[in-house]
Amino acid sequence: MTWVNSIIQGILLGGLYALFACGLSLLFGVMKVINLAHGDLAILAGYLAVGVIAVTHIPTVWSFIIVVPLFAVLGYLGQRTLIQASLSRGVLTTLLVTFGLSVVIENALQQFFSANSHTLGIGSLISDSLHIGSQITIAYLDLVIFLVAVVVLLGLQYFLSSSRQGRLIRAVADDREAAQLAGADYRHIFGIAAAIAFATVALAGIAYGMYTSFNPASGTTALLLLFAFEAVVIGGLGSLWGTLVGGILLGVVQQLGAQVSSDDQVLAGQLLFLLILLIRPQGITTSRRTA
């Protein structure tokens, strides 16, 4: 029964990983940008929620109503200025720029919020849980985060495959010049993709803040970026549905590793990652399915 419980906890944890990885997957899939500031952006969203709650006194769970749209705007503007400018100067430049951004965010947060840990307090929701039998306990928060992740990733996949805007995003991802020849302003479409990616990062950051405490360095030290990368690669580059599968697999394997010994949690995840790279480097699902 403890193994079953581990698998269930792993699936739930995988939801959080997938939510984290979703924005990374989208930015890479659409504009081939590897966003090294991804983890720090999530933490920034967590702090933004702390600020929003302090100012407006809205309940913590509803802070996303303000933070997510703000992040979407930030994503669009960031794409049209910083990322677009670096894109035109080559792949290495985007890596350097996002790395620089990561350092800037971390230090700015330290300046404004100090190096102390913060949490997004959600009262009793943090401890309430569902009991199945005597061995299996499912925390409501974990379940909610998992469901949010599934809805966001499948919703985005549906949006990309079925809406006009989603079709344009895929077209620009396939061939930027050909999309221009169809009359599309690819910069604007990149901006929309970045807005969506940033919105999901904000959701992930808030979810993480409810899940555990964070400090300005968490974006790098909590291995968020690493797990997100692994989820993306395991699932297959550029496929959101694959990212969901990758996140869940990573979560399950980590939890099973933790079952063996708590030291082995992260190691088990890395081994899975290496194994996938070895036997199926294109990922579990093939890239960018349309159906």
Added chain:
Amino acid sequence: MTTGGGPLLEVRGLTVHHGQLRALDEVSLTVGAGEVYAMIGANGAGKTTLLRAISGLKASTSGAILFDGTDVRALRTERRVAAGIVMVPEGRRLFPSLTVEENLQVGAAYARPGAWNIDRVYELFSWMPERRKQLAAQLSGGEQQAVAIGRALVANPRLLLLDEVSLGLAPVIVRRIYDTLPDLLASGVTVLLVEQDVSQALRVASHVHCLLEGRTTLQGEPAQLTAAGIEDAYFGLNATPGAPA
């Protein structure tokens, strides 16, 4: 947009550089409405560069590109599409992960009002409706070329730029694609095309323009040109009279 009775497209002294290389040197041409204007020339003569400069994908160094009397040289590609300049790029450049229908839908996303729509493209290429759910990457070269032309048509171009539509295709497929030209012209589209196959160009064009190393070496109506003259202009065997210095 008003049509002032002038030519649809007038290129004046257009010069384009690839880095240090002068890919086009003071090229001028005039395309009237309803024409099929063919650019011919050997590899590297600057034909594709010319089309890319007209569509806005390639920045030009100097000169003017007057479309319906307005200089579009400062406009970005998508603004030129909105004005009615639509290009079918060399190598077809379909969106490989999109289906045939999705490719056409992207072409129609920013379409000008006009006679062309996806259904009409399906009438033009009758095989297409039953393959519309297939990924573009799974089509043969000739089928991809047809979809590429369809994707441009649904934008309702006034000037259609066709870059090397015959490249890599079997002659019978090429002929089938060129057989659709009368339908395009009947719908009011003007065509500026690049073609390496001179006999094909001569067969369909109302005006032929030969480039050699970025310069005009010959131009005129097919009936006025001699095979020997074209050969000279194409390969640069003799200094051709009438070529700009």
